[in-house]
Amino acid sequence: MAGVSMKDIKLRIKSMESTKQITKAMEMVAASKLRRAQERVANSRPYFEILFDTLNTIANNTEDFSSPFLEKRERRRTCYVVIGGDRGLAGGYNHNVFKLAWSRMEGKNCCVLPIGKKCLEFFRARGVEILTETYAEAAEVHVGDCFSIARMLSKGFLAGEFDAVSVIYTNFVSMLSQSPAELELLPLEYHPRPGDRSSDCLTLYEPDSIAVFDAIIPEYLGGLIYGALCESVTSEHGARRTAMDAATKNAEEMIADLSLKYNRARQGAITQEITEIVAGAET
Numbered sequence: 667m668a669g670v671s672m673k674d675i676k677l678r679i680k681s682m683e684s685t686k687q688i689t690k691a692m693e694m695v696a697a698s699k700l701r702r703a704q705e706r707v708a709n710s711r712p713y714f715e716i717l718f719d720t721l722n723t724i725a726n727n728t729e730d731f732s733s734p735f736l737e738k739r740e741r742r743r744t745c746y747v748v749i750g751g752d753r754g755l756a757g758g759y760n761h762n763v764f765k766l767a768w769s770r771m772e773g774k775n776c777c778v779l780p781i782g783k784k785c786l787e788f789f790r791a792r793g794v795e796i797l798t799e800t801y802a803e804a805a806e807v808h809v810g811d812c813f814s815i816a817r818m819l820s821k822g823f824l825a826g827e828f829d830a831v832s833v834i835y836t837n838f839v840s841m842l843s844q845s846p847a848e849l850e851l852l853p854l855e856y857h858p859r860p861g862d863r864s865s866d867c868l869t870l871y872e873p874d875s876i877a878v879f880d881a882i883i884p885e886y887l888g889g890l891i892y893g894a895l896c897e898s899v900t901s902e903h904g905a906r907r908t909a910m911d912a913a914t915k916n917a918e919e920m921i922a923d924l925s926l927k928y929n930r931a932r933q934g935a936i937t938q939e940i941t942e943i944v945a946g947a948e949t
Contacts, residue, residue, distance in 0.1 A: 675928045686917035693910035700903035707896040739829040744776045747833040749898040750785030759905040766846040767834045816888035835894035836901035844901035
């Protein structure tokens with residue numbers, strides 16, 4: 667920073683201190699939200715595990731089992747539910763999930779249901795057909811909205827509007843690692859296990875087991891979408907906390923470097939004044 671005055675360095679230090687306060691505050695907010703998001707993921711899992719077990723029980727104990735949700739068709743059109751964030755400043759969180767989604771969608775006949783403002787902006791800019799913008803704000807999407815999304819997707823699949831449905835989200839691995847992932851929702855993957863069939867199953871379903879199976883599917887899919895949403899929100903907070911922590915450390919390093927330069931410039935100015943005084947006294 668040769669040629670920069672002490673005043674300029676001091677203003678730069680003050681600016682970096684203000685930036686540090688902002689990034690530190692954002693890190694603390696993200697850490698607080700992260701804990702709540704992790705609890706929500708843990709609390710939601712038992713309900714969806716029970717639904718999955720119920721589906722398997724029905725399928726394994728029903729003769730000549732079949733369902734339109736299991737029908738594999740030629741994939742002429744695919745619907746993607748893509749979950750992103752509402753804001754930036756979260757490292758590569760949004761970029762990574764959009765990169766995966768675009769690699770799956772580019773050059774194919776598909777539509778997208780975006781969750782998150784950044785997600786909507788990304789696909790709108792690329793001219794991708796958007797199924798609905800109702801759930802564009804990820805922060806406003808709750809478990810009831812996930813069930814509504816699942817019912818809408820199930821209805822569209824049965825009507826032949828699309829032949830497959832997938833959700834692309836970010837899987838929370840750890841505080842320092844979040845990986846984008848794709849989960850196929852429809853057609854539903856089912857692998858029959860003859861050894862699990864029970865001849866004395868006491869559960870009776872009205873009107874029949876297949877009707878109950880088809881009725882549970884939208885609830886189950888809603889659970890998968892909600893689980894993906896929880897994972898994505900948790901990943902976003904984790905990524906933002908990591909990014910803000912790194913930004914805070916960078917600000918501290920810059921402040922230390924600028925303070926060193928300021929002290930050197932101050933020492934140089936003092937030395938110059940002493941030299942001028944001594945030179946004046948000798949004359």
